[in-house]
Every structure is written in structure tokens, then in C-alpha cells.
Amino acid sequence: MFRFLHWLVLSLLLIATGLVILVYKVSVLGYPLAPDTVEPTWVVQARIQITPDTGPIKASLKLPEATPGIGxxxxxxxxxxxxxxxxxxxxxxxxxxxxxxxSQRQALYYQGVFYRDPASDFFAPTPSFPDVPSLREPYQTAMNTIVEDVRRQSxxxxxxxSELLSRINSSSPSEEMALFLNSPEFRGNRVRIARTLLAGARIPxxxxxxxxxxxxxxxxxxxFLAVHNQREWLFYQPATGQAGLPENFLIWxxxxxxxxxxEGATLVDLSWSIRRNELGALDLAEQRSAAHGSWLSSVSLLNLPVQSQAVYAVLMLIPLGxxxxxxxxxVIGLPSFGTFMPVLIALAFRETGLLAGLVMFSVVVAAGLALRxxxxxxxxxxxPRLTAVLVIVVVLMVGLSLLSHRLGWEVGLSVGLFPMVILAMIIERMSIVWEERGPADAMKESAGxxxxxxxxxxVITQPAVQHLMFVFPELVLTLLGLVILLGRYSGYRLSELxxxxxxxREQS
Amino acid sequence: MIGIYRRLKERGVLGLNARNGQYIMPANERRYYRLVDNKIICKQRLIEANVAVPALLGEINSQYEAGHLKNRLEGLSEFVIKPASGSGGDGILVITGQRDRHWLGGGGKLLDLGDIQYHVAGILAGMYSLGGQVDSAMIEALIHTSPAMREIAPEGVPDIRIILYRGVPVMAMTRLPTRRSGGKANLHQGAIGAGINLVTGKTLSAVMNSSIVTVHPDTGQNVVGFSIPEWSDLLTIATRCYDAVPLGYLGVDLVIDRDHGPLVLEMNARPGLAIQIANNEGIGHRLAAIDNQDQAESRPPDARLALGLELAEANCQR
Structure with a gap:
């Protein structure tokens, strides 16, 4: 019982660990689940032009920090x-x-690269309640009337x-509202009007x-108008009264x-420009998680040099195979030569393609068998006999490559990495099975x-699978859990049925 | 498919996964495997436990010895050369006679010394051993099948496989070579497997290549309802094997020799499941019945045999 629980907990834990890390990487760090996804990024540039006066110059520019929805x-x-x-x-x-x-006119630049980040939701610290502003008449009375009215309808x-903004934007504003809208003091600035009236209701x-x-x-x-409702910030577009912050609005x-x-210079110009870029979702996720300082980015295979990445991209497929x-x-009960030989053959097929690989495999094994x-x-x-078979395999492969080159088949040239030692072992093992148990068994095992x-x-040549195993190496834990789970499967194999x-069939 | 699955489960048919995971793994301690996987060690253990075995005529442990095989074979005209750690009956060379400087191999092939040396060299290099480790070869006395068994098995060496679970005999069958199996008692190659009633020693039903047969294809002789000669001795000897090799799930292969009576040929720590087809019955319920007994394995051999027969009898009446 203890062993059963131990087994179950261990395998489920491993499966869950792999999946949890995957979900975290996808949802928080934004790693793409599918290959070749692109995400937009924006390069926003602020250009400050100044003409110096005499003496030291100091220019300070507010920088975007807390912008909900954007990272x-x-x-x-x-x-x-x-x-x-x-x-x-x-x-x-x-x-x-x-x-x-x-002494001369000069330009200062700030450039930031931004991306959509649903996880970012900071804007400003929680504010305190504002005092009711004291305005001169008739504004004070107008404000009180509007606040009373709006409060009654909300x-x-x-x-x-919302109600306040719809009144501000109304095509036929009330008398009191018109007073504010036409006031030289507010100059039609809707955000300022709204904030004054909100303060009249002591809303931050x-x-x-x-x-x-x-x-x-x-x-x-x-x-944009931001209103705090004691729990979170709510955003409103002042010109339309529409609630919510649009997806691609960057708060600077x-x-x-x-x-x-x-200070010490005259500001000639401050201008902003924005350029949209496409960035591979994977690169973006890498840069983000590095920027977040997540430890997961340091165990990513994407940190490896490119040549090693290619090796690991293949290596990560082996557990799956x-x-x-x-x-x-x-579970199925197919017979096969050796335990992992088919997996290695499958990896070799990656180089040649399936059909060409199978043909080549059969030709080499058949010819090797005859010579054996x-x-x-x-x-x-x-x-020495095994070595002789290995040498024959090499010769056969060279012969096949030369032949296919002659005939103009490019596949024949890609056999370089075809595991020759494995082929030699298959030939040896097959010949023993052939001699001892007859050709039928040998054929059955090689077909299996x-x-x-x-x-x-x-399976392993699916681009989606390759992408998943390479970008989410933690899936190996999940695979390990599945293998352990399968390790105690004591039911019948399909072949046993x-x-x-x-x-x-028969009832005794 | 699901129907078949359920039926098999119902009848207690054991699959490979269940055999390995639920019986072999818990019941067979790894360190005792050596005692059966190496036939030379196995033979020694059985001799120490006073179990009759075919005589060991010699062992060959090095290529050097293989090179000087001639002296070892001096005066031997009938013998069998086997790999000590072979599996599935692979690598067995049977010599049934001598003609001048040649030996008569299985199937009437004439072999010279070089052929035998080559075969021995292959064995020593690990060609037939599990995992291809270096192995040794053994020369064993040839079995002369008793005339009583010859009745149902005109060719080759028929043997009797008895499965012991926790030292208790649970199921038995006899394997009868056919022409098709090339004289080998290997069900896989077309030998007949016939289940044996543990209590009466009579054959129950027979299969060949997983289809049910009643007669031997080479002779037409009825193979069902045949009384295995010296059955009670076979059972007693098989049961005693557990005292020599304490493997909880054990297959004992016996032969009946013309001159020496029942002999233990070899033992197997991972006996196959075809015995269930030969008996037309799953082994699972019988194994479970023994698991319900208190410490079956710590009883003396006769008590274990008695328990096995008792359970078999109960099983017959069910």
C-alpha cells in the first residue's frame, strides 16, 4: 500500500511539476506554446531639443514606469x-x-521598447481622500449641485x-456643467473638470x-482619467466617457x-515617435524573463551557444521517443530489437526522412545480413565478426551515398549520422534470431x-513537439512521471489479448 | 477488445506486465537469479540438494580450452554442448554419435572438430548469453527419453515444465517437439504444449502455435488424456527444487531419462506464460490461492506438495 501511494504521489508530482512550470512560463513569462509566433513590440522615442543658456544644464524627463497592460x-x-x-x-x-x-543646440534621446504584458497592473500608489475644493461662486454652488445630482443617479x-463623464460630454450640458465647460479657468479641459468635480465628492x-x-x-x-474606488484604479477616456484602458495605451x-x-537651457522641442516591431515571441519571452530576473531564464536551453542548442533540440526528443x-x-506489446534501438533509428530518420530512411535501413540491414x-x-x-559487420555497414553506406549521388537523390547523402554501430548490432542480433528461431521471428522483430x-x-518530427520539448525542457519531468506511472501498469498488453x-473464447 | 480484456481478467490469465510486476519482482530476489541463469551453478546447487540432474561432463571457460577441445571430447560420442547462461534454448548443440573423425549433430548433420570449436567459441564470446556477457560452455550427458514418453513424442527431447509459486506446484505442462519445431521443445517454434492435471498427471488439452490440437501432427497419436509416467516423482523432485533455489516464482524443466528416471534439466526465473494456453486456464487464481495461505514457502517440501495438490483438487471441483 505504501509502495503504491509512493509510486502514485511521485509520478503525479513529477507530472504536475513539469506542467506547472510550463503554465507559469506560458502565462507569466509569455513563452509561446506554438512555434514561430510573433508578438508586437513598440519602440517609443522621446526626443528633447534644448538650446543652452549660460551655466550648467539639467534636464529631467519623467519615464514610463507603472503602466497597466504594458511591460x-x-x-x-x-x-x-x-x-x-x-x-x-x-x-x-x-x-x-x-x-x-x-554651447550648441542639442538633442537628448530616450528610447524604450515596450510589449503587451497582461500581468502588469500597477499604476499609482493608493491615494488619500482629497479635500473638497473651495471654488469661487457660482462654481462652488454649481459643483455641489452636479455632485448631488450625479450621486443620486449612481x-x-x-x-x-461614468455618469459624471457622460454629463461632461453631453451634447446639451446642464446649466451648471456649461458653466464649467465654458470657464476660462478650465479651458474646456475635461480631465480637469472631472477631477475637480470628483474631488467635490471626495473621490480620489x-x-x-x-x-x-x-x-x-x-x-x-x-x-486618461483614473479614478480610485478604494480597491483599484479605474480608467476612463475623457472624450467619450468609455470605461477601461485600451489594450495598447502606454501610460508615460x-x-x-x-x-x-x-534648467539652464531653453526647451525647443519635445517630441515623441513610436515604431511598431515584430519580435519572435520566444525572443521576447527570453528577454522579458531575463528582465524579470526569473531563475527560469537562467536554466533555459536558449542560453546555450547556438551549436549546442541544435544538439539539445535533438537530445530533448529522446525522452519522448x-x-x-x-x-x-x-501496453501494445510490439516486439523489437533491443530496448532503445528503435528510438535511435527514429532519430536517424530525422536526417533522411521516413521513407528514404526505411528503404536505406532495409537495404543496409538486408545486405549486411547476407554478408553476415x-x-x-x-x-x-x-x-572481430561484429567489427567486420560494422565495416561492411560503413562500406554499404558509402556505396549507397555514391549511388544516390549518381542518381541525383539528395537523401542518400544525408545518411552521415545514421547510427552505423546500431545497424551493425541489429544485423548481428537479427542473424542470431534468424538462425535460432527462424526467419519469421527475425522479420517480426525487425518489423516491430x-x-x-x-x-x-x-511524433518527434512535429514542429510543435520539437518546439515544446526545446522551449519547455521541464516537460521531461512530466515524461518521467508518465514513465513511472506506466511502470506499474500490470494489465494485458494489446498483443496478449x-x-x-x-x-x-472458451469457457471450461 | 475490451470484452476480451475483461474475460481474460475474469479467468485469471496472467499477462507479462502482471507476471513481472506482481509476481517476479516481489517474489524473486535478484541475487538468486544467478543460481538459475547460470546452468553450471544451478546444477551444483541441485546436486547439493540431492536432486537428480543430467551429468556434467565438462566445462569450457576460455578460448584456450576451446582450442584444446579435442582431448575433452576424447571418448565421448553422445553429449550436448550448451551455453551456461543461455536463454530460450538458444545455442544448444546436440551430438548423438561419432563417425570416424566426425560427430553426428542434430538433424543428421556431420560436424568436424572445427565446427564444434566454432560453436564453443561463439558461446564463450557471449553470443547466446543474456546481455552478451562472456559466458562458459558446458558439456552435458545426452538425455535418452524414456520409452513411455516416446509414445507421444517420437522425436527430440520432450520435457515437463512445472511452475512453483512460493515453493508450491501450481501448474504443469509437457512440451512435445514436432518435426516443425526441429526437435526442440520450444512452443514458440511449433512444439506442442499440453497442460497436465496436477493431481492425476494426465494431459488436459494441447496447443500448437496457439491453436488447439488433440493429436500429434507427425504421428497422429492422441496427446490428450495421456498419463505422464512417474508423475508423482516428477512433482516431488520439482517441489524440492525450491529448497535449492529460493525463487518464489520458478519454472522447473524436467525430463524423463530412460536410464536415470526424472532429471531436472534447468530452471527458469522468468517462466513463460504459454503454459496458461496449454492448460486452457489462467494461472492468476491459483497464484492468488497460494497468496491466501500463511507462509506457504516456509513449509517442508512434502507439505508444500500436499498443499499444491489440495488446491489443485479444489480447483478441479470448482
């Missing part, structure tokens, strides 16, 4: 001759360029904000400034002040081996 991959700063420091405080970042003396903070709010991500040159920041900074502050092997032998029977007449000892090899080949069918 930052990397950033660079370009500024010749300037010292740069990036000040980081909670949910707020600022780049400060400084130089002691400069249930909570979210509906209050914030102004978010940013850009819609999409190809754009010299774009200007747009404003918050507050009503300008994002740029220049072996699992198929276990299944075919212990001839050799057995010479009474050679085992190891070829069938398993073909099946394993069909046929073998023992006489016992099932």
Missing part, C-alpha cells in the same frame, strides 16, 4: 557629453541629464465617474498621460505637470522495430 523590455538613453542618472522611486521614474557647460464610484482621481501604441511620428500625449507619466523640466517505446512495448551469413562460414570470433521507429519519428484470445 518594458529595455531602454536606452542617447545624450552626447551629458551625465545621466535615473531616479527611481515607487511607481515613478525620472531620467536626469546634466552637463556643466554646453450606485458606486465607478458609476459615479489622477490624470494619466500617454500614447496609443501604433506607428506614429511626432505624436502628442493623450490624457501621471499628474498634470509637464513631463519635462529643463523513449516514452513511446515504453508504451509500444508494455557468409562471414559465419569463416568461423570468426564474436568481436521499424514500426516503433516510424511512429516515434512521426490476441495471444490469449483462445482462453477468452
Amino acid at each position: 518594458r523590455l529595455r531602454e536606452n538613453f542617447i545624450s552626447r557629453g551629458y551625465g545621466l542618472s535615473v531616479q527611481d522611486s515607487t511607481l515613478e521614474r525620472e531620467a536626469v541629464w546634466a552637463v556643466r557647460r554646453s 450606485a458606486d464610484i465607478a458609476s459615479f465617474a 482621481s489622477e490624470q494619466a498621460n500617454g500614447f496609443f501604441l501604433g506607428d506614429a511620428v511626432r505624436t502628442v500625449p493623450e490624457q 507619466w501621471r499628474g498634470t505637470q509637464s513631463p519635462i523640466d529643463v 523513449a516514452l513511446i517505446m515504453v508504451f509500444m512495448r508494455n 551469413f557468409y562471414l559465419s562460414r569463416l568461423h570468426l570470433l564474436l568481436v 522495430s521499424a514500426l516503433i521507429a516510424a511512429l516515434a519519428f512521426a 490476441i495471444r490469449f484470445r483462445a482462453l477468452a
Whole structure:
């Protein structure tokens, strides 16, 4: 009983571990499940042009930090001759360029690469309740009236904000609202009006400034209204009153002040441009998880040099082939030569393709077998005989390659990695089975081996499978769990149902 | 398919996975495998336990000895050369007589010394051993099948396989070579397998190539209902084998020699499952019945034999 539990828990744990890491990598780190997926990224550039006055210059630019739905991959700063420091405080970042003396007009650049990241949801710290603003009359009374009205027609903070915005945007605004909209003080700035009125109801709010991500040159920041409902920030598009932050809106900074502050120079121009890029989802995930500092990125096979990656891409397929092997032998009950020979043959088929591989396999084995029977007449000892068979296999492969080259079949040339030692062993083993148990058994076993090899080949050459095993090597744990699970399968093999069918039919 | 699966389960038919996982693995300790996998060691253990075996005429452990085989074969005209660690009856060379400088091999083939030396060299190199390790060859006395057995097996050496579970005999069959099996008592190659009633020693039903037969294809002789000669001796000897080799799931292969009576030819730590087809019955229920007994394996041999017969009798009446 203990052994049973031990087995069950261990195998399920292994399966679950592999799957959990996979799910984490897919959902949090954004590794793609399918090969060749591309994800958009955006390069956003801020260009600051300044003309120096006399004396030291200091330019500070607010940097995007907390933007829900958008993540930052990397950033660079370009500024010749300037010292740069990036000040980081909670949910707020600022780049400060400084130089002691400069005489000519100069451009400073900030470039950030952004991607869509559903996991990012920070915006601003939880605010305190604002005080009710004191306005001069008639604004004070108008505000109180509007707040009273809206409060009566709303249930909570979210509906209050929506209702308020719809009144601001109404084509026929109420008398009180018109007062605000036409006031020189507010200059028709809907966010400011809304924030003042929200403060009148003591609801905390914030102004978010940013850009819609999409190809754009010299774009200007747009404003969003953020309202805090004591649990989270809610976003509203001030011009339409639409709730929610669009998927590709990058919040650059918050507050009503300008994002740029220049001392000792005159700001000539501040412009933003956005360029959309496509990046392989896999590269993106790699860079992100490295940026996150996730330990999983350090155990990724993608960190290896490219040549080793190619080797591991093949290596990771072996456990999968072996699992198929276990299944075919212990559940289906196919006979085969050796335990893992079919898996290795399947790997060799990768080089040649299935059909050409099978033909080549049969030709080499058949010819090798004939020569092996001839050799057995010479009474050679085992190891020298095996070596002789191996040499013959090499010669046969060379011959096949030359022949196929002559005939213009390219497949014949790709046999280089075909495991010759394995072929030699197959020939030897087959000849013994042939001599001892007859050709029928030898044929049965080689057909079984070829069938398993073909099946394993069909599975491991799926691009999706190769991608999964390479990008998510933790699946090996899952495979291990499955193998352990299969290891205690004590039911009949499919072949035994046929073998023992006489016992099932007759009732004694 | 699912219907067959359920029927087989119902009848207690043991599959390879269940045999390996539920019986061989728990009952057979790895360290005792050597005692049966190496036939020379096996023979020594059986002799120590006073179990009759075919005489060992010599062993060949090195290529050097193989080169000087001539002296060893001096005066031997009938013998069998086997790999000590062979499996499935592979690599057995049977010599039935001598003609001048040649030996008469199985199937009437004439062999010279070189042929025999080559065969021995192959054995020593591990051609027939499990995993291809270096092996030794043994020269064993030729079995002369008793005339009583010849009745149902005109050719080759018929043998009797008895399965012991925890030292208790549970199932038996006899394997009768046919012309098709090339004189080998190997069901796989077309020999007849006939189940034996443990209590009466009579053959129950017979199969050849997994189809049911009643007569020997070479002679037309009825093979069902035949009384195996010296049955009680065979059972007693087989049961005693457990005391020589404490493997819980054990197949004992016996032959009946014209001159020496029942002899244990070899033992098998992973006996095949075809015996169920030959008996037209699953072995699982019988194994379970023994598992229900308290410490069957620690009883003396006669008690174990008695238990086996008792359970078999109960099984017949069911």
C-alpha cells in the first residue's frame, strides 16, 4: 500500500511539476506554446531639443514606469557629453541629464521598447481622500449641485465617474456643467473638470498621460482619467466617457505637470515617435524573463551557444521517443530489437526522412545480413565478426551515398549520422534470431522495430513537439512521471489479448 | 477488445506486465537469479540438494580450452554442448554419435572438430548469453527419453515444465517437439504444449502455435488424456527444487531419462506464460490461492506438495 501511494504521489508530482512550470512560463513569462509566433513590440522615442543658456544644464524627463497592460523590455538613453542618472522611486521614474557647460543646440534621446504584458497592473500608489475644493461662486454652488445630482443617479464610484463623464460630454450640458465647460479657468479641459468635480465628492482621481501604441511620428500625449474606488484604479477616456484602458495605451507619466523640466537651457522641442516591431515571441519571452530576473531564464536551453542548442533540440526528443517505446512495448506489446534501438533509428530518420530512411535501413540491414551469413562460414570470433559487420555497414553506406549521388537523390547523402554501430548490432542480433528461431521471428522483430521507429519519428518530427520539448525542457519531468506511472501498469498488453484470445473464447 | 480484456481478467490469465510486476519482482530476489541463469551453478546447487540432474561432463571457460577441445571430447560420442547462461534454448548443440573423425549433430548433420570449436567459441564470446556477457560452455550427458514418453513424442527431447509459486506446484505442462519445431521443445517454434492435471498427471488439452490440437501432427497419436509416467516423482523432485533455489516464482524443466528416471534439466526465473494456453486456464487464481495461505514457502517440501495438490483438487471441483 505504501509502495503504491509512493509510486502514485511521485509520478503525479513529477507530472504536475513539469506542467506547472510550463503554465507559469506560458502565462507569466509569455513563452509561446506554438512555434514561430510573433508578438508586437513598440519602440517609443522621446526626443528633447534644448538650446543652452549660460551655466550648467539639467534636464529631467519623467519615464514610463507603472503602466497597466504594458511591460518594458529595455531602454536606452542617447545624450552626447551629458551625465545621466535615473531616479527611481515607487511607481515613478525620472531620467536626469546634466552637463556643466554646453554651447550648441542639442538633442537628448530616450528610447524604450515596450510589449503587451497582461500581468502588469500597477499604476499609482493608493491615494488619500482629497479635500473638497473651495471654488469661487457660482462654481462652488454649481459643483455641489452636479455632485448631488450625479450621486443620486449612481450606485458606486465607478458609476459615479461614468455618469459624471457622460454629463461632461453631453451634447446639451446642464446649466451648471456649461458653466464649467465654458470657464476660462478650465479651458474646456475635461480631465480637469472631472477631477475637480470628483474631488467635490471626495473621490480620489489622477490624470494619466500617454500614447496609443501604433506607428506614429511626432505624436502628442493623450490624457486618461483614473479614478480610485478604494480597491483599484479605474480608467476612463475623457472624450467619450468609455470605461477601461485600451489594450495598447502606454501610460508615460501621471499628474498634470509637464513631463519635462529643463534648467539652464531653453526647451525647443519635445517630441515623441513610436515604431511598431515584430519580435519572435520566444525572443521576447527570453528577454522579458531575463528582465524579470526569473531563475527560469537562467536554466533555459536558449542560453546555450547556438551549436549546442541544435544538439539539445535533438537530445530533448529522446525522452519522448523513449516514452513511446515504453508504451509500444508494455501496453501494445510490439516486439523489437533491443530496448532503445528503435528510438535511435527514429532519430536517424530525422536526417533522411521516413521513407528514404526505411528503404536505406532495409537495404543496409538486408545486405549486411547476407554478408553476415557468409562471414559465419569463416568461423570468426564474436568481436572481430561484429567489427567486420560494422565495416561492411560503413562500406554499404558509402556505396549507397555514391549511388544516390549518381542518381541525383539528395537523401542518400544525408545518411552521415545514421547510427552505423546500431545497424551493425541489429544485423548481428537479427542473424542470431534468424538462425535460432527462424526467419519469421527475425522479420517480426525487425518489423516491430521499424514500426516503433516510424511512429516515434512521426511524433518527434512535429514542429510543435520539437518546439515544446526545446522551449519547455521541464516537460521531461512530466515524461518521467508518465514513465513511472506506466511502470506499474500490470494489465494485458494489446498483443496478449490476441495471444490469449483462445482462453477468452472458451469457457471450461 | 475490451470484452476480451475483461474475460481474460475474469479467468485469471496472467499477462507479462502482471507476471513481472506482481509476481517476479516481489517474489524473486535478484541475487538468486544467478543460481538459475547460470546452468553450471544451478546444477551444483541441485546436486547439493540431492536432486537428480543430467551429468556434467565438462566445462569450457576460455578460448584456450576451446582450442584444446579435442582431448575433452576424447571418448565421448553422445553429449550436448550448451551455453551456461543461455536463454530460450538458444545455442544448444546436440551430438548423438561419432563417425570416424566426425560427430553426428542434430538433424543428421556431420560436424568436424572445427565446427564444434566454432560453436564453443561463439558461446564463450557471449553470443547466446543474456546481455552478451562472456559466458562458459558446458558439456552435458545426452538425455535418452524414456520409452513411455516416446509414445507421444517420437522425436527430440520432450520435457515437463512445472511452475512453483512460493515453493508450491501450481501448474504443469509437457512440451512435445514436432518435426516443425526441429526437435526442440520450444512452443514458440511449433512444439506442442499440453497442460497436465496436477493431481492425476494426465494431459488436459494441447496447443500448437496457439491453436488447439488433440493429436500429434507427425504421428497422429492422441496427446490428450495421456498419463505422464512417474508423475508423482516428477512433482516431488520439482517441489524440492525450491529448497535449492529460493525463487518464489520458478519454472522447473524436467525430463524423463530412460536410464536415470526424472532429471531436472534447468530452471527458469522468468517462466513463460504459454503454459496458461496449454492448460486452457489462467494461472492468476491459483497464484492468488497460494497468496491466501500463511507462509506457504516456509513449509517442508512434502507439505508444500500436499498443499499444491489440495488446491489443485479444489480447483478441479470448482
